[in-house]
Amino acid sequence: MNLPEGVQYRTVGGERSLATRGPRVSDEPTDGEWRAWSPTRSKLGAMLDAGMETGLAGGETVLYLGAAAGTTASHVADFAGPTYAVEFAPRPVRELVAVARDRDRLFPLMKDARRPETYAHVVEPVDAIVQDVATRGQAAVALKNRQFLTDGGRLLLAVKARSEDVTRDPEAVFEAVTTELAEGYELLAQQRLDPRHEDHLAVVARPR
Ligand code: SAM
Numbered sequence: 001m002n003l004p005e006g007v008q009y010r011t012v013g014g015e016r017s018l019a020t021r022g023p024r025v026s027d028e029p030t031d032g033e034w035r036a037w038s039p040t041r042s043k044l045g046a047m048l049d050a051g052m053e054t055g056l057a058g059g060e061t062v063l064y065l066g067a068a069a070g071t072t073a074s075h076v077a078d079f080a081g082p083t084y085a086v087e088f089a090p091r092p093v094r095e096l097v098a099v100a101r102d103r104d105r106l107f108p109l110m111k112d113a114r115r116p117e118t119y120a121h122v123v124e125p126v127d128a129i130v131q132d133v134a135t136r137g138q139a140a141v142a143l144k145n146r147q148f149l150t151d152g153g154r155l156l157l158a159v160k161a162r163s164e165d166v167t168r169d170p171e172a173v174f175e176a177v178t179t180e181l182a183e184g185y186e187l188l189a190q191q192r193l194d195p196r197h198e199d200h201l202a203v204v205a206r207p208r
Contacts, residue, residue, distance in 0.1 A: 003048060005058030006079030012036040018045055022078035023102035025070070035075070039196055042072040043132050043158035046193045047202045053189060054204060055154040056080070056128060063126045063148050065113040065141060066133035069095035070106070076130060077106035084123045088112045113141050116148070125150050131157045136164055139180035142205075146184050149207050155185055161199040170199040177201075184208055 003009075003018075010019040013029025018037040029036040039049040047054060058079045067073040067085035069092040077083040077100075085100070086109045087093050093110045100106040111119045113133050126148050133141055138159050149155065159177050161170035178187060178201075185205035193200040 002053065002057075004054075004056040004079050007037070007048065007058070007075075008034070010034050010036075018049055020075045020078035022074065025074050025099055035078070037075045042075065043193060043197055043200060043202060044072050044076065044130055044156060046196045047156065047158075047191070047204075050191060050193070050202075052191055052202060052204060054128075054156055055206075056156075060127035061124060063123055063129045063145065065129065065131040065145060066135075067096055067108065068092040068132075070099035070108075072130070072132070073106060074099045074103065077103045080128075081105060082107065082124070084109060084119070084126070086111050086113050086119065114144065116145050120147070123148055126153060128154045128156060131155065132160075134160055134163045138164065139177045142181055143184045146207050151207065153207060154188075155203070155205040155207075157181075157203040157205065158193065158197070159201040159203060161201070170201075174201045178203065181205060 012031045019034040021033045024030050037045045039046040059081050062080045062083045064073045064085045067087040073085040084107050096108045100108050109119050161173040164173045187205045189204040191202050193202050
């Protein structure tokens with residue numbers, strides 16, 4: 001399995017875990033500079049832990065959509081280059097800003113990921129989009145933000161079935177989302193993230 005440079009398996013807080021090196025966030029387990037990265041709290045962490053080929057090598061420029069309080073975005077900024085973190089809910093953004101204060105590569109943007117035109121003047125071309133937005137229209141969000149990806153870039157997407165339709169069979173939702181996604185992306189890998197993340201599909205794709 002290829003982990004990005006700057007991501008390692010380490011024993012942190014007595015347990016073997018993925019870890020990145022960076023300033024501590026709240027009371028998370030650490031070992032010196034290494035911070036445990038829990039795959040149960042992070043879809044990207046779960047993708048890496050499952051051995052998915054994300055294409056991340058470390059040092060990339062990243063657009064992170066659905067950053068919430070920065071649980072995962074903080075780890076990404078530990079091993080990546082400039083990391084633009086989009087989140088539209090004011091409360092988590094407050095925590096995200098606090099997490100970013102210690103990180104000179106993490107740039108919080110209180111924006112709606114469905115409206116990339118509102119941050120297009122700030123975000124440079126990126127090597128990877130990490131998307132974890134709990135919203136209906138997750139394929140549309142990925143397609144709208146494709147404009148930021150460089151030709152060889154990667155979309156690392158976690159699709160939450162229940163955000164699309166709580167009543168529909170998750171497999172049918174995943175089929176519909178990946179079909180729509182294929183309008184602008186070539187799908188390279190797909191994997192369910194259950195049981196760590198119930199009714200979530202992880203997708204690795206590149207722009208067509
Ligand atoms: N990725 C985060 C992590 O691993 O730490 C968790 C993200 S949480 C599952 C989903 C987030 O998407 C929520 O914080 C929600 O406010 C945000 N979200 C939903 N729709 C959004 C939109 N249109 N634009 C920006 N953020 C959105």
